[in-house]
Amino acid sequence: MYNAKYKRVMLKLSGEALAGEKGYGIDFDVTKKIAAQIKELVDMGVEVGAVVGGGNIWRGRSGEEMDRTTADYMGMMATCINALALQDSLENIGVNTRVQTAIEMKEVAEPFIRRRAMRHLEKNRVVIFGAGTGNPYFSTDTAAALRAAEIEAEVILLAKKVDGVYDRDPHKYSDAKKFDKLNYIEVLEKGLQVMDSTATSLCMDNNIPILVFGLDNPENIRKAVLGEPIGTLVCKQ
Secondary structure (H helix, E strand, O other): OOOOOOOEEEEEEOHHHHHHHHOOOOOHHHHHHHHHHHHHHHHOOOEEEEEEOOOOOOOHHHOOOOOHHHHHHHHHHHHHHHHHHHHHHHHOOOOOEEEEEOOOOOOOOEEOOHHHHHHHHHOOOEEEEEOOOOOOOOOHHHHHHHHHHHHOOOEEEEEEOOOOEEOOOOOOOOOOOEEOEEEHHHHHHHOOOOOOHHHHHHHHHOOOOEEEEEOOOOOHHHHHHHOOOOOEEEEOO
């Protein structure tokens, strides 16, 4: 029996992660693999909240000639599509799941209500938060930090396509240096691409650690929750 380091976590997935090798749209083989990893956490008794980006479908900045607010709302809709896809994969393997959205769409999801979300988590249901914060000009990184604070998550598990935080892009520079541990101020001062500055500041203000790791290894989400040394930990030092 595994002993989890964290009782309640916020899992942040990029939209691109759901696209797999295709780079766009939803790869359902990927959602099934992610769902299986989340199920492992639920079976360990860990309470799981999740925020999924929408970049595999639409990003606010994609609409170059569009009104920014309209483009951002379109991005919020994209996150809801991804949230429903992940919910379906989870429920297909017997994991009770709820999608809550910051923009009301009662026919397909619950509105975000903090107390209801907390109750779902206590009942061992996975809660997926869609539509970001419900406001334009804010990223899903900020939504993850905000919801993590609201549900009192002990850590944000930031699953990416890279295995941690580097001083520069490891896909472009072979000599890029990986960090094992950073504090929030270092991330902000160095301009490291962990989360955006608003999200990082929110985590710093609420002392929520961020663990950045690669999603390529199917064991990584479980290892992160068990406290094994993977990826890069951003925390107060």
